[in-house]
Amino acid sequence: MSDGDAGQLEIPETDPAALLGWLAGVGIEPAGELSARRVGSGQSNLTYLLSDDDGGAWVLRRPPLGHLLASAHDVAREARILSALAGTGVPVPEVYGVCADESVSPVPFVVMECIDATVLDNLPAAQAMTPSARSALGSSMIDTLAQIHAVDLEEVGLADLASHKPYAQRQLRRWSAQWEKSKTREIPALDEVTARLAGGIPEQRELRLVHGDFHIRNVMVDPAAGQVRAVLDWELSTLGDPLAxxxxxxAYWPAAGDPPLSAAPVELLDGFPDRDRLAADYIERTGRDARALRYWHALGLWKVAIIAEGVLRRAQDNPKNRAGTGVPTPEVIDVLVAKAAQVADSAGL
Known part of the structure; x- marks a missing residue:
């Protein structure tokens, strides 16, 4: 092992010296001192950049602190998906290992490749792109999503990743249960949308790999070329209807006048496609059902509202879970629910 030192490691609940030993076991021997800092605006699994004195860099992801809902934040499952997608054409980082040794950390974590690319979680990064590169990125995101939905589940060993039962019913059960466990208050309007979604489920025609949380802050990009270089945050990935x-x-993509879901609504900058363009491009690229997509847009807004409420709850329970960009406010969550009702109207639910 190198002369690596754990003096600057500040990963919660993790033993620095034991971490260095585990890293050596998966072939990572930092040069000089190893440091860690929290990165990204994600507020679910916590992400840290590990770096050494020679410019070596790796990414570590672990669950959030505090009480976790059953099946949530499973980094080992996320690592399995990333490893299965290697070589498929879906851009993902290489996984170096999953640690389940409680002498290193009481919760599992995964260490993966650090991709030399940009996450557009701040306005300056997106403003540095040209409008043509932003436009190209919108197209690249749709192409990437179509690639995910074209993965042969049997070939990559993911056919048993999740249930093959109808996806909408599974989503409604799962997220309704999450709502009951994580809500900070009652929202009758959300309960009404839940009932409308349950009563208007479209026919499911195929079962595909679903990322589950695909938006602009969950991809790493080449800002000059406007191309996706890696898809991140696969913890909600499952098998289901690709239109979801x-x-x-x-649901995540803002329009002018919307309350921002992030502190940096980069999607509103000149060059990025609007929601209608994204939807049309996906339907043109894949040939899937535009009418059914309206149902899934409404369900997406409903789900994002529940996720946002869970983020708010975790931040209230343990302030260390709060990302630097802040947490969703109750007002933003209320607007998401109202928009879900509006889209449900347009879908005839």
Whole structure:
């Protein structure tokens, strides 16, 4: 092992010296001192950049602090998906290892490749891109999503990743249960949307790999070329209706006048496509059902509202879970629910 030192490691609940030993076991021997800092605006699994004195860099992801809901934040499962997608054409980082040794950390973590690319989680990064590069990135995101939905589940060993039962019913059960466990208050309007979604489920025609949380802050990009270089944050990935993924993307994608879901609504900058363009491009690229997509857009907004409430709850329970960009406010969550009702109207639910 190198002369690596753990003096600057500040990963919660993790033993610095034991971490260095585990890293050596998976072939990572930092040069000089190893440091860690929290990166990204994600507020679910916590992400840290590990770096050494020679410019070596790796990424570590672990669950958030505090009480976790069953099946949530499973980094070992996320690592399995990333490893399975290697070589498929879906851009993902290489996984170096999953640590389940409680002498290193009481919760599992995964260490993966650090991609030399940009996450557009701040306005200056997106403003540095040209409008043509932003436009190209919108197209690249749709192409990437279509690639995910074209993965042969049997070939990559993911056919048993999740249930093959109808996806909408599974989503409604799962997220309704999450809502009951994580809500900070009652929202009757959300309960009404839940009932409308349950009563208007479209026919499911295929079962595909679904990312589950595909938006602009969950991809790493080449800002000059406007191309996706890696898709991140696979913890919500499952098997289901591919229209659910683009529905979630539309739910996260803001329009002028919307309350921002992030502190940096980069999607509003000149050159990025609007929601209608994204939806049309996906339907043109894949030939899937535009009418059914409206249902999945409504369900996406409903799900994002529940996720946002969970983020708010975790931040209230343990302030260390709060990302530097802040947490969703109750007002933003209320607007998401109202927009879900509006899209449900347009879908005839």
């Amino acid at each position: 993924d683009i529905g979630s993307t539309l």
